Amino acid sequence: MDLxxxxxxxxxxxxxYLQSLNEDLLRFEKNPHDHSTVDEMxxxxxxxxxxxxxxxxxxxxxxxxEMESVLDLLRxxxxxxxxxxxxxxxxxxxxLELLLEQTINEVPISSYGEQIAALRALVxxxxxxxxxxxxxxxxSAELNEFNRETIKQGITQGYRAFAVSVVLKPKTILKSVxxxxxxxxxxxxxTIVQSNPSAQDLEDEKFDRQFALVLLxxxxxxxxxxxxxxxxxxxxxxxxxxxxxxxQDQADKGEEETAAALxxxxxAAPVRVTRQEPLVRVETERLDKLINLVxxxxxxxxxxxxxxxxxxxxxxxxxxQLDRITTELQYAAMSLRMVPIKQVFDRFPRMxxxxxxxxxxxxxxxxxxxxxxxxxxxVNQIGDPLVHLLRNSIDHGIEPKEERIAKGxxxxxxxxxxxxxxxxxxxxxxxxxxxxxxVERIRDKAIERGLLASGTKExxxxxxxxxxxxxxxxxxxxVTDLSGRGVGLDAVKATVESLSxxxxxxxxxxxxxxxxxxxxxxxxxxxALLVKVDGETVAIPIQAVRExxxxxxxxxxxxxxxxxxxxxxxxxxxxxxxxxxxxxxxDRSGPLPVIxxxxxxxxxxxxxxxxxxxxxxxxxxxxxxxxxxxxxAGATVLGNGRIALIIDNSTLIG
Amino acid sequence: MAxxxxxxxxxxxxxxxxxxxxxxxxYTVVGEASDGEEAVALYKELKPDLVTMDITMPxxxxxxxxxxxxxxxxxxxxIVCSAMGQKPMVIEALSAGAKDFLVKxxxxxxxxxxxRKIGS
Numbered sequence: 001m002d003l004x005x006x007x008x009x010x011x012x013x014x015x016x017y018l019q020s021l022n023e024d025l026l027r028f029e030k031n032p033h034d035h036s037t038v039d040e041m042x043x044x045x046x047x048x049x050x051x052x053x054x055x056x057x058x059x060x061x062x063x064x065x066e067m068e069s070v071l072d073l074l075r076x077x078x079x080x081x082x083x084x085x086x087x088x089x090x091x092x093x094x095x096l097e098l099l100l101e102q103t104i105n106e107v108p109i110s111s112y113g114e115q116i117a118a119l120r121a122l123v124x125x126x127x128x129x130x131x132x133x134x135x136x137x138x139x140s141a142e143l144n145e146f147n148r149e150t151i152k153q154g155i156t157q158g159y160r161a162f163a164v165s166v167v168l169k170p171k172t173i174l175k176s177v178x179x180x181x182x183x184x185x186x187x188x189x190x191t192i193v194q195s196n197p198s199a200q201d202l203e204d205e206k207f208d209r210q211f212a213l214v215l216l217x218x219x220x221x222x223x224x225x226x227x228x229x230x231x232x233x234x235x236x237x238x239x240x241x242x243x244x245x246x247x248q249d250q251a252d253k254g255e256e257e258t259a260a261a262l263x264x265x266x267x268a269a270p271v272r273v274t275r276q277e278p279l280v281r282v283e284t285e286r287l288d289k290l291i292n293l294v295x296x297x298x299x300x301x302x303x304x305x306x307x308x309x310x311x312x313x314x315x316x317x318x319x320x321q322l323d324r325i326t327t328e329l330q331y332a333a334m335s336l337r338m339v340p341i342k343q344v345f346d347r348f349p350r351m352x353x354x355x356x357x358x359x360x361x362x363x364x365x366x367x368x369x370x371x372x373x374x375x376x377x378x379v380n381q382i383g384d385p386l387v388h389l390l391r392n393s394i395d396h397g398i399e400p401k402e403e404r405i406a407k408g409x410x411x412x413x414x415x416x417x418x419x420x421x422x423x424x425x426x427x428x429x430x431x432x433x434x435x436x437x438x439v440e441r442i443r444d445k446a447i448e449r450g451l452l453a454s455g456t457k458e459x460x461x462x463x464x465x466x467x468x469x470x471x472x473x474x475x476x477x478x479v480t481d482l483s484g485r486g487v488g489l490d491a492v493k494a495t496v497e498s499l500s501x502x503x504x505x506x507x508x509x510x511x512x513x514x515x516x517x518x519x520x521x522x523x524x525x526x527x528a529l530l531v532k533v534d535g536e537t538v539a540i541p542i543q544a545v546r547e548x549x550x551x552x553x554x555x556x557x558x559x560x561x562x563x564x565x566x567x568x569x570x571x572x573x574x575x576x577x578x579x580x581x582x583x584x585x586x587d588r589s590g591p592l593p594v595i596x597x598x599x600x601x602x603x604x605x606x607x608x609x610x611x612x613x614x615x616x617x618x619x620x621x622x623x624x625x626x627x628x629x630x631x632x633a634g635a636t637v638l639g640n641g642r643i644a645l646i647i648d649n650s651t652l653i654g
Numbered sequence: 655m656a657x658x659x660x661x662x663x664x665x666x667x668x669x670x671x672x673x674x675x676x677x678x679x680x681y682t683v684v685g686e687a688s689d690g691e692e693a694v695a696l697y698k699e700l701k702p703d704l705v706t707m708d709i710t711m712p713x714x715x716x717x718x719x720x721x722x723x724x725x726x727x728x729x730x731x732x733i734v735c736s737a738m739g740q741k742p743m744v745i746e747a748l749s750a751g752a753k754d755f756l757v758k759x760x761x762x763x764x765x766x767x768x769x770r771k772i773g774s
Binding site: 173174176177180181184230231232233 | 738741744745748749754755757764767768771772774
């Protein structure tokens with residue numbers, strides 16, 4: 001029987017099982033005596049083994065079998081759930097994820113002898129399971145999400161990842177310089193992704209004799225070992241290929257990226273416990289076509305309505321029907337594009353656990369509102385900014401345990417991640433009960449970066465936060481991160497803004513930091529206010545519009561050659577929309593309609609020739625020939641078949 | 655054939671100590687330079703396999719000399735010699751192209767290890 005046609009279904013389901021295993025393990029770690037979790041994991045492993053065996057994926061089946069044996073012993077109580085056992089199981093899930101992706105993508109399977117041996121060791125000597133966690137395991141657990149991503153990308157580009165553990169000779173003088181020579185030698189042939197301890201600690205000689213690195217290279221592990229051995233004062237060096245850590249992401253990303261390649265879980269919310277929940281898998285390509293068609297339909301509906309309005313009124317009844325159906329169809333189609341944000345949130349508990357362990361901090365992550373749905377394209381892009389913000393909370397927000405106790409806080413820090421709908425927006429909030437923002441440090445950094453005049457004394461919290469989002473303001477990790485890949489908060493802001501969203505941060509020093517991201521539910525169809533300038537129709541996204549007013553030319557005042565108007569005791573800058581877009585300026589002989597629009601948090605008035613009204617429009621991007629035009633977000637086809645430009649209010653002025 | 659070494663140091667005492675260790679371990683010292691300029695000139699003339707380079711010297715310091723020598727021969731194998739507390743300069747020397755570093759007072763074993771590893 002040819003099973004190749006089932007491969008995609010197999011892959012999607014197997015990924016779900018692995019995600020459940022990951023979640024169950026996290027739960028199990030918190031509550032090791034919960035039998036139902038072990039049972040659930042056992043069943044998941046068992047099902048996975050059966051599926052893999054059926055597909056003839058022997059490596060997967062073999063590995064799952066060993067994992068199942070360990071879970072069976074846990075189930076019967078013959079094996080105690082120690083930290084070591086749980087770490088081995090985490091490692092096993094990681095390995096399975098990697099094996100799965102390699103099998104599916106038909107690339108050579110990494111060697112997994114060591115991982116399988118670790119599982120077998122648990123089965124053979126359940127009593128010896130208390131042995132301390134080996135160095136590599138600790139180390140691999142410390143690979144954070146960013147570096148995992150880097151390694152994953154490296155591997156897909158044909159690089160190999162190695163964990164290099166180096167021990168210096170006793171009495172080595174200038175240890176940090178010795179480490180520098182190791183870095184220098186390795187950087188000739190590789191990219192160092194991460195070090196343990198951090199580069200800063202190595203430089204400050206805050207380590208004994210041992211340190212470890214993870215690097216990406218095209219060289220062999222043997223060559224890497226030779227290079228390090230060729231350096232003076234090295235007592236020993238071990239090199240091991242990193243295979244597990246890239247898998248975590250591959251599987252996670254798998255769920256997002258299958259969007260491009262394979263069929264993909266629409267509701268990828270892994271169905272736990274009961275697997276009977278309706279789960280629809282639709283190819284993204286078909287989905288996009290449907291959306292496109294609906295878009296066209298919406299346009300043509302508007303066209304028909306307009307035709308009839310000008311003709312016989314009694315045809316309106318029939319058209320009401322068309323109107324109702326197409327509206328429903330539009331929402332139905334949109335709902336296909338909507339996915340629960342759980343897809344993104346799901347990978348965070350594991351990431352926070354790993355990162356918190358690596359930093360020696362005790363952190364609990366509380367997630368709520370993970371069933372909140374939003375547009376797939378937004379879901380796919382919001383992951384990285386959230387990772388960044390979570391990482392900030394873990395690295396800089398939550399204090400070390402001792403410090404928390406000294407401050408009278410609970411020893412374990414809490415990070416809350418929540419999502420909820422608010423009108424046609426979704427709000428994602430990340431808050432932590434850490435040390436908050438340090439305004440003085442931000443001020444010093446801003447001065448150091450030349451963003452602020454030296455000698456500036458007072459800085460308000462709001463001003464400090466503004467600096468955090470400033471492109472030239474690098475965050476603390478760029479200083480410590482080896483390859484300086486630390487993405488600044490400005491990149492987070494840029495991503496959010498590219499999704500037509502906004503980001504706000506507030507902090508209470510010593511107590512908490514909260515970041516709120518506000519995103520539109522969808523990017524494909526928006527409500528817009530249509531206005532006329534120089535005879536052309538222009539669409540302004542309604543979310544930016546605050547109000548419309550009418551003014552007399554005499555109300556326009558001038559401040560330093562810039563036009564302004566007074567609106568309820570507020571001075572607002574005034575622009576001619578036609579002028580901004582390069583059209584002929586609006587004739588100012590009579591009363592002028594003015595649209596008050598929010599631009600980067602400030603209210604601004606735009607003079608237009610005429611108001612047309614509100615309408616739903618389908619956003620079409622400008623052709624690549626035209627490229628990015630300042631002030632223009634795209635174009636849309638109107639009911640009358642004409643084209644209207646859509647204003648990008650964030651770039652229109654200044 | 656024994657590897658050839660050029661010793662650079664502004665104090666005759668240090669040159670002597672180094673020569674002693676180096677020659678005892680089967681290397682040939684082909685020249686001694688007492689400042690950077692001399693080291694560069696002697697490097698051109700002698701093409702030694704290895705160079706030891708002090709950092710603080712009159713006329714031309716060790717770091718400049720390393721840079722000059724690397725210009726002449728990018729394959730040059732230079733071991734920088736420093737006193738304790740010269741960490742930033744050692745780093746500078748290494749990034750200028752020195753292959754290894756030794757810290758004074760010299761430990762004979764370390765000197766030999768460095769020569770062997772860098773020379774191979």
